[in-house]
Amino acid sequence: MNSNTHREKFGSSFGVLATAVGSAVGLGNVWRFPYIAGENGGGAFLIIYIAFVLLLGIPVMLSEFVIGRKSQKNIFGAFRTLAPGKPWFTIGIMGVVAAFLILSFYSVVAGWTIEYLYLAASNSLTGKTPQALQDIFSASSADSWYSIISLIVFMLATALIVKTGIGKGIEKYSKLLMPMLLAIIILLAIRSLTLEGASEGIRFLFKPDFSKVTTGVVLQALGQSFFSLSLGMGVMATFGSYISKKESLGRTAVLVSLSDTFIAILAGVAIFPAVFAFGIAPTEGTKLVFITLPNIFNQMLGGYFFSVIFFILLLIAALTSSISLLEVVVAYFSEELHTSRPKATWIASGAISALGLACIKSTKIFSLFDSFSSNILLPLGGLCIVLFVGWYMKKQLVKQELEENGKPALYFRAFYIIIRYVAPFAILFVFLNQLGIIA
Ligand code: PHE
16 A cells, blocks of 8 residues: 555546445534434534535645645655645644544444444334334344444444455445435435425524534534544545545545535424424434434335445445545555555554443433544644645645646646635634634
């Protein structure tokens, strides 16, 4: 992976898109976005979230692509190549820590989707009342052997794919599966919208009530935008190193960010009308999706079929994201600590499973890992990344990397101003504001 000459490249523009979208789209869109939005006021949260995606998400993603494609290295090698002898590589270490923490609770939730796939396939969700579905979730997410086994099965699947290298595999599957997931979510959204009482959910999601906005809400929106776009920890930089010089990085960053946001909003449209129609509280937190969606399936023609397909696709969406997370850790272990790739994979996944077990045992640890990585580590990583590209790297190099067909990119000026002046201050402001240092 660290050889420049034979570095693997994505096969096509669509392959690049599908893979980056495959990493971005996952539990963050379907599970995390609706519950965080639900806990943080709905519409007002959505507006702040979208503003962060446009103002910070796209420029940070573009900066990561620049770092990766310029250096042709993994995230550590990248900083060491572009800034030899300088401490910038610490950003990479932070990325590995973030990957560890995120993957440990992520695989627990992915484990729940395995349990739900089983429940859906064995017809155990049909005909249940909303209350019964709540009870089923409590049982599935409890500290039980089922949860532990599902976690291990999921980590094993992730490890087996990463162990053999990800290039062609992920690209091929992402191209096929992401469009399928999109189609299913659209179907669910349509069914949810046609439920009686749906309009209240739509109002909740789209009508901003700014009285709900506190500094905590803003930080959550920032964290969620980085989490959902897989930013701030080197995933997109690593992908950038596999993107051929012919591709337009700007176009890719915009398309990936918009598709990811579109899918999150669609998930919200599928979930909130149902939340209100079935009398569930939007603030139910981590269990929101797992109790509302089975309710919708019960109201759908062909609900059995769609529920099975949905959980299969959600599982795959989780897998394409977890692969990208594990890849960051494995690339570090194998390239920097000189372990073989399979050995690095097994050690990393063993350690992550152990942390995952801690998340199953304690919901406190679960939410600590979740909020610390998303709300602190990722935005901090993003801050360092824009500082690096905006202030450390030579302007000419950045400009060259963003050239399209030998011509300077039209958006270069705007991008450069944002990463130098706007993004760093915006992120700092949210942090300091949250700490109560500035109001
Ligand atoms: N973006 C993924 C999701 O929304 C999660 C993720 C976060 C993946 C950070 C890679 C890095 O599910």
